[in-house]
Amino acid sequence: MRDILAMEDEDNFQEKRCSELLLYLALNIEDFQILPKIKLETDLPQTIIDGIRKYFLTYQSACEYANQIFLEIYQSGAIKKYCQQSKIGKKLPTAFYIHISALAQLHPLLQLYENLAHRLYLKATSQQKADAKTTTLIKFNFDKPTISYLHYPDFDTDPHPALKTSISINMNSGKVEYRNYQNSKNPPVLHRKETFVNTDYPHYKKFAQLTSAEVKLGLLDNTRLIGTRQGWFTHLKNHGIEIKDHHVIQHTIEIPIPKIERHKAAIVRKKISKPVRLGLEANLFTEGTTFFDYGCGHGGDIKHIAQKGYQSAGWDPYYSPNNTCISADVVNLGYVINVIESLAERREALIKAWGLTKQVLIVSAMVLINDEKTKNKLAYGDGIITSRNTFQKYYEQEELKSYIDQVLNVDSIPIDLGIFLVFKDEKQGQNFRASRLKTRLSTPRINCKNQQFVDYEEQLIPLMNFMSDRGRLPVRGEIAEEADLIAEFGSFRRAFRVILQATDSVEWEQITDKRRQDLLVYLALTKFGNRPKLSQLAAVVKNDIKALFGSYKQACTLADLMLFSLGNSELINKCCQNSSIGYKISNSLLVHVSAVAKLDPLLRLYEGCANRTIGRLNEATIIKFNTKLPIISYLFYPDFDTEAHPVLHTSMNIDLRDLSVSYQSYTNEYNPPILHRKDALVTPDYPDYEKFAKLTQQEEDRGLLNDLKNIQNRISWLKCLEENCTEIKGHRVYWRTNVDPYRLKILKSADATRKRERKKTTIARSAREQGIGNGKRTFGAETLRQQD
Numbered sequence: 192m193r194d195i196l197a198m199e200d201e202d203n204f205q206e207k208r209c210s211e212l213l214l215y216l217a218l219n220i221e222d223f224q225i226l227p228k229i230k231l232e233t234d235l236p237q238t239i240i241d242g243i244r245k246y247f248l249t250y251q252s253a254c255e256y257a258n259q260i261f262l263e264i265y266q267s268g269a270i271k272k273y274c275q276q277s278k279i280g281k282k283l284p285t286a287f288y289i290h291i292s293a294l295a296q297l298h299p300l301l302q303l304y305e306n307l308a309h310r311l312y313l314k315a316t317s318q319q320k321a322d323a324k325t326t327t328l329i330k331f332n333f334d335k336p337t338i339s340y341l342h343y344p345d346f347d348t349d350p351h352p353a354l355k356t357s358i359s360i361n362m363n364s365g366k367v368e369y370r371n372y373q374n375s376k377n378p379p380v381l382h383r384k385e386t387f388v389n390t391d392y393p394h395y396k397k398f399a400q401l402t403s404a405e406v407k408l409g410l411l412d413n414t415r416l417i418g419t420r421q422g423w424f425t426h427l428k429n430h431g432i433e434i435k436d437h438h439v440i441q442h443t444i445e446i447p448i449p450k451i452e453r454h455k456a457a458i459v460r461k462k463i464s465k466p467v468r469l470g471l472e473a474n475l476f477t478e479g480t481t482f483f484d485y486g487c488g489h490g491g492d493i494k495h496i497a498q499k500g501y502q503s504a505g506w507d508p509y510y511s512p513n514n515t516c517i518s519a520d521v522v523n524l525g526y527v528i529n530v531i532e533s534l535a536e537r538r539e540a541l542i543k544a545w546g547l548t549k550q551v552l553i554v555s556a557m558v559l560i561n562d563e564k565t566k567n568k569l570a571y572g573d574g575i576i577t578s579r580n581t582f583q584k585y586y587e588q589e590e591l592k593s594y595i596d597q598v599l600n601v602d603s604i605p606i607d608l609g610i611f612l613v614f615k616d617e618k619q620g621q622n623f624r625a626s627r628l629k630t631r632l633s634t635p636r637i638n639c640k641n642q643q644f645v646d647y648e649e650q651l652i653p654l655m656n657f658m659s660d661r662g663r664l665p666v667r668g669e670i671a672e673e674a675d676l677i678a679e680f681g682s683f684r685r686a687f688r689v690i691l692q693a694t695d696s697v698e699w700e701q702i703t704d705k706r707r708q709d710l711l712v713y714l715a716l717t718k719f720g721n722r723p724k725l726s727q728l729a730a731v732v733k734n735d736i737k738a739l740f741g742s743y744k745q746a747c748t749l750a751d752l753m754l755f756s757l758g759n760s761e762l763i764n765k766c767c768q769n770s771s772i773g774y775k776i777s778n779s780l781l782v783h784v785s786a787v788a789k790l791d792p793l794l795r796l797y798e799g800c801a802n803r804t805i806g807r808l809n810e811a812t813i814i815k816f817n818t819k820l821p822i823i824s825y826l827f828y829p830d831f832d833t834e835a836h837p838v839l840h841t842s843m844n845i846d847l848r849d850l851s852v853s854y855q856s857y858t859n860e861y862n863p864p865i866l867h868r869k870d871a872l873v874t875p876d877y878p879d880y881e882k883f884a885k886l887t888q889q890e891e892d893r894g895l896l897n898d899l900k901n902i903q904n905r906i907s908w909l910k911c912l913e914e915n916c917t918e919i920k921g922h923r924v925y926w927r928t929n930v931d932p933y934r935l936k937i938l939k940s941a942d943a944t945r946k947r948e949r950k951k952t953t954i955a956r957s958a959r960e961q962g963i964g965n966g967k968r969t970f971g972a973e974t975l976r977q978q979d
Contacts, residue, residue: 281386290387308338336362353378409534454509456530457488463495466555483519485544486527529556532582558609559585605806630788634659635698644693662706663738708792714750774871780816783872801845821847889924
């Protein structure tokens, strides 16, 4: 055993020594001009020469390794790659933190990157290299080219030390940003200190024991609320907890609390619950799928799922305590964690439900939209006590996602306010994400049937459907009718040539372009989490990427370029202004949810950034793109299809700068916002488009929409109708009766004049467009070149 340990120590020493030598050479590349102009080996210190000969044999070999490291720093994703591969340090989605004492144990590339950052700092400040005592942690940012030096003076002694100073260096511009929190009343604080240091750090064991105790009590689950000193202290106080000398001390909360009766929170459901309904709509249930409801209450969802032909069961600590908890494909944890007042039990419930899950877990909890629900309620822990003696924790959307991800170590998928999916198989999760971004397209119409197509139409239809679905020709094994097609035509390519003789080639090109856009948006959004390896993708998606991009690397590069372009606010503004879809108002573009997939891919990606991380309001009718600020809004108009000018019910605004979410309910508003020009919000293939367009035309003829700023709310709109002797029934405009005849005569005359002007404009436009041919393009050789 002693010999094995000695060998491990020797290996570690050699690895560290090699890293030191490479770092030394890489840091001197600019000074020594190592390769191709190699400085004489004899000019180096003897200790360096000896080390090079021992570990690299030749000086040139060592220099080549050093050059590779130096050049790799500037490759996209290199810093993130080596940070995530590190065995020590705290890894977050957008950053990596490490204690100054462990810096030497990082990969040479990361050490070189930090040294270059320090050089930039010294150059900008004209100071000598600062004492190591002024830096406690080093932060490597992934989403921007910066390194930050963080000073926590009480790192060793304070269980949760406060940040004193932060120095950030931009590696591209050399700009140095300094922040001082010394006089701040609410500075950032640290948690999980053992993750920043190596296991041989003097206080490692003490740090780890504290974190373990805090995790068991669920104190670290809500990372959003505990990142600052005041938030952390309030969190501890609410749960009767004190931390002294790295030990957790629990106190009894000395306020009169009524007995919490959790079972009263269960609802007798006549309809299926929303989370389970959304699961059905998302096609989570297929033939043979099993369902288990953990915390099933009265068992309403169990009955509804069973009626649909699926095997279903459930357990509840009050209503069904004797039922056995069994594993199932789909497990529902529906509005359970929000009624559990104990942090530890809440965490336990989530973990147990996850343990029963074979394929996907549906997690839901109450999300606070307005403060009325919590007014005048008794605060307890991180929630309130209701009038029925039940506990209720109202989450914020981003807080709930953070909680689920933290406890289960996953990347949950939001599908509505307070409703998330967690897939056991990452590949299945990625397929689900990709499917949600897939545009629904129709198969091109058959416009001229030649005899060959007529003879084999039944065999060719499956190939047409596949092309419409994937935007490419299939490979072997992807369609059931393969044998017949190959036997008759020899290849999919030849079969498709027959289809092209009966359909419009331009439509097929458009389908291919749309599928390519779908994939780019999907791949760009995976950058926010852990982008899957090619091997983690389904076979059909791999084939899509190969056919439409050539390689996974090429597809990811294009996706990253598109994602990077979102930082250009002028470009987003231009896309909104140039969009042929949607209704443009001051500083905004409004689009119906049915039309989002038809937008410019950059706008789809822009909305996807909000949708992927926070989630889209499921009932959302309209999506609003703010052209001045990076804000996406989801607007719910429940009567959009039936009311001529529907009233806004709820809005959800997501600020992409910090992913903060704000809500506003208009249900009790006396004068709520309303919609105009509904036809502009949808596309011509929308079911009620013609009806909406005729209404807008009638309103324009009457001059009702001349001053849009003053008719944005219900009362001002009703006043406008009254002043113009007009009433609206259904989606039609009528003249009012019992009004001043002279006033009505003037209004009718103005209406007739506007109609004449509109007809003149229409005739002139038709004349300009006359003679423009509908030349057909030849279907891209790219698709026909695909291998069958």
